[in-house]
Amino acid sequence: MLTLILAESSIERIPKAIVNDPSVISDAKRRRKNPEQLILDRSYHHKAINRLSNPEKRGRPDIIHITLLNCLGSPLNVTGRLTTYVHTIEDLIIEVSSRTRIPRNSERFKGILEQLFESHRVPTTGKPLLQLRKSSLKELIRKVSPSYVGALTTQGNYENLTNLGHIIVNQKKPVLIIGGFSKGHFTKETLKLADQTISIFPKGLESWTVASKVIFTYEQALEFNDICNSNP
Numbered sequence: 001m002l003t004l005i006l007a008e009s010s011i012e013r014i015p016k017a018i019v020n021d022p023s024v025i026s027d028a029k030r031r032r033k034n035p036e037q038l039i040l041d042r043s044y045h046h047k048a049i050n051r052l053s054n055p056e057k058r059g060r061p062d063i064i065h066i067t068l069l070n071c072l073g074s075p076l077n078v079t080g081r082l083t084t085y086v087h088t089i090e091d092l093i094i095e096v097s098s099r100t101r102i103p104r105n106s107e108r109f110k111g112i113l114e115q116l117f118e119s120h121r122v123p124t125t126g127k128p129l130l131q132l133r134k135s136s137l138k139e140l141i142r143k144v145s146p147s148y149v150g151a152l153t154t155q156g157n158y159e160n161l162t163n164l165g166h167i168i169v170n171q172k173k174p175v176l177i178i179g180g181f182s183k184g185h186f187t188k189e190t191l192k193l194a195d196q197t198i199s200i201f202p203k204g205l206e207s208w209t210v211a212s213k214v215i216f217t218y219e220q221a222l223e224f225n226d227i228c229n230s231n232p
């Protein structure tokens, strides 16, 4: 069983500081919502985001959208061997049920997020597929209680994927952390939570590419282990 955490992810509602920005007002009109209910999105609120602190880590719900589509559609998830969490830059955690079917359309995905930030769960009745709660990454990791935590970053030590597969498949409860942002690096607090920092390629890759690669690596390592275990 592998747990993936998309950490410091660029998902939040419109911050108060830019709620009256013309780009926000016109987006709210277009979407027939109150400005405070909208999910911050660089595609629509670019200039306003650049006035915020830490702008490179803000307003990229598309990263989580594409990464979740990859995670939830993977054979590992479909066979019930992947757990996915999204941790946001505001220390919120989205618990993602492996049964969740994420809309393919990015505007519809944002609509789901807006509903989640409003009700803290989607759907609002019955078994939740997405749940939102306040928690730091440290608290989440304590709750998951992993046997190993690897943080994927270009600043880590290079590990080829076969070795990485070998490391995680031999762990009882491995957790891998991938950044859910487009630029910049993990904070010191996040790095402190990892047993190992790992680079899988000499250049920066997109979060969804890294997620797909580590999931496939784990799937392959599991198959190899299954073969070894069935031929003693």
Ligand SMILES: C[S@@+](CC[C@H](N)C(=O)[O-])C[C@H]1O[C@@H](n2cnc3c(N)ncnc32)[C@H](O)[C@@H]1O
Pocket: 151, 152, 153, 154, 155, 177, 178, 179, 180, 181, 182, 183, 184, 185, 186, 198, 199, 200, 201, 202, 203, 204, 205, 206, 207, 210
């Ligand atoms: C778009 S990158 C963020 C940019 C950051 N400067 C970087 O290169 O790590 C999003 C995330 O993908 C993962 N990532 C990207 N390239 C990687 C690599 N070569 N090795 C390991 N992880 C990588 C990291 O978790 C990173 O936080």
